[in-house]
Amino acid sequence: xxxxxxxxxxxxxxxxxxxxxxxxxxxxxxxxxxxxxxxxxxxxxxxxxxxxxxxxxxxxxxxxxxxxxxxxxxxxxxxxxxxxxxxxxxxxxxxxxxxxxxxxx
Numbered sequence: 001x002x003x004x005x006x007x008x009x010x011x012x013x014x015x016x017x018x019x020x021x022x023x024x025x026x027x028x029x030x031x032x033x034x035x036x037x038x039x040x041x042x043x044x045x046x047x048x049x050x051x052x053x054x055x056x057x058x059x060x061x062x063x064x065x066x067x068x069x070x071x072x073x074x075x076x077x078x079x080x081x082x083x084x085x086x087x088x089x090x091x092x093x094x095x096x097x098x099x100x101x102x103x104x105x
Contacts, residue, residue: 002048003091009037015085035071036078039064050092 016033019025025033043060044052057079065072086092 002050004046005044005049005052006041006046008049008086008091009041011089011091012082012085013037015089032074033078036075036082039075040079040082049086 013034016025016030016037020027020030039060044056061072061076061079064075083092087094
């Protein structure tokens, strides 16, 4: 059984919150990750994390870029971190959707 985006977001939120608690990230950075978690849950919710395609992710980032280009750039950066953590936790295979840039960086 694969993990849904919503299920992974709950675990990922705990990972990032721990980073905040130990001082690895600042509260402002935590706010950015909270926005990422909300975006992913609303956009892809019950879809299995490993089944997300690059085209779906690109569409989400481009949709964000239409109204907030800087926020879309941060979203792309934070998504890369989120997928890296999913790989570290064994939720998705190594090398899955990590290094790409669908909108101008």
